[in-house]
Amino acid sequence: MSQNYSNLLTEEGKEFIEELSTALKNRDSIEPIVEEHGITEFQGGSGGREILPLPDSLVKDDSLGEPDSESYFVVKVSGEPLSHNYREIKVWEKACELGWEHESLFAPVHAWDEEEYKWLIMRRVTPISPHRDDIAYLLSGQEFLYDPDAPAQLEERLNELGWTVEDVEMNVGVLDDGVCMMDYGGVDRNNNSIDIPDWMGSEN
Numbered sequence: 001m002s003q004n005y006s007n008l009l010t011e012e013g014k015e016f017i018e019e020l021s022t023a024l025k026n027r028d029s030i031e032p033i034v035e036e037h038g039i040t041e042f043q044g045g046s047g048g049r050e051i052l053p054l055p056d057s058l059v060k061d062d063s064l065g066e067p068d069s070e071s072y073f074v075v076k077v078s079g080e081p082l083s084h085n086y087r088e089i090k091v092w093e094k095a096c097e098l099g100w101e102h103e104s105l106f107a108p109v110h111a112w113d114e115e116e117y118k119w120l121i122m123r124r125v126t127p128i129s130p131h132r133d134d135i136a137y138l139l140s141g142q143e144f145l146y147d148p149d150a151p152a153q154l155e156e157r158l159n160e161l162g163w164t165v166e167d168v169e170m171n172v173g174v175l176d177d178g179v180c181m182m183d184y185g186g187v188d189r190n191n192n193s194i195d196i197p198d199w200m201g202s203e204n
């Protein structure tokens with residue numbers, strides 16, 4: 001079963017996400033908040049959300065796995081309720097319901113805003129790029145792996161298990177030696193699609 005570990009964040013961690021979301025809502029720069037925590041945003045996030053490493057210091061110790069030089073989680077945050085986040089959370093819940101075979105193909109979502117779907121916290125993975133000298137990753141300094149075949153292979157596996165994928169290409173990563181989707185707002189079930197609630201609107 002998927003579980004929303006709403007206690008994963010420290011008080012300061014909750015404030016961090018709240019401040020980010022408020023700045024995005026007001027269309028203010030998030031740079032001062034990002035700088036204060038000494039982190040660098042990831043490139044991308046074109047779907048109305050920003051993707052950032054979540055500093056380990058903002059997560060309660062018992063929610064962290066093996067210490068690593070990089071952050072353990074990433075946060076995907078928006079100023080408004082976001083259908084891309086909603087879909088990612090629903091896909092995660094569905095995959096957990098269907099079992100490990102499915103669950104292992106998605107980077108785990110550990111906590112999320114279950115009222116408004118403005119944010120979610122996901123395990124950090126090492127992205128895989130089909131381009132050897134991927135400019136986006138080289139510019140951001142984010143470590144990545146090169147594998148031109150991984151996206152198509154993962155798509156095939158997902159299709160076999162009844163999932164459809166819109167944009168597998170740049171949205172694949174590695175976690176504990178397994179390849180998984182790290183952005184799955186474009187994933188759906190082929191026989192039982194995920195409906196976005198009306199109150200959330202369709203543009204975002």
Ligand SMILES: Nc1ncnc2c1ncn2[C@@H]1O[C@H](COP(=O)(O)OP(=O)(O)OP(=O)(O)O)[C@@H](O)[C@H]1O
Pocket residue numbers: 042043044045046047048049051074076084107122123124125126127142170171173182183184185
């Ligand atoms: N779980 C993760 N672990 C590590 N990096 C991640 C993770 N999720 C996202 N990223 C980084 O953030 C970037 C953008 O994330 P994501 O693809 O989820 O955003 P998006 O809102 O769907 O925008 P885009 O249109 O760029 O796909 C990724 O290319 C990757 O570099």
Ligand SMILES: [Mg+2]
Pocket residue numbers: 044170171183
């Ligand atoms: Mg993406």
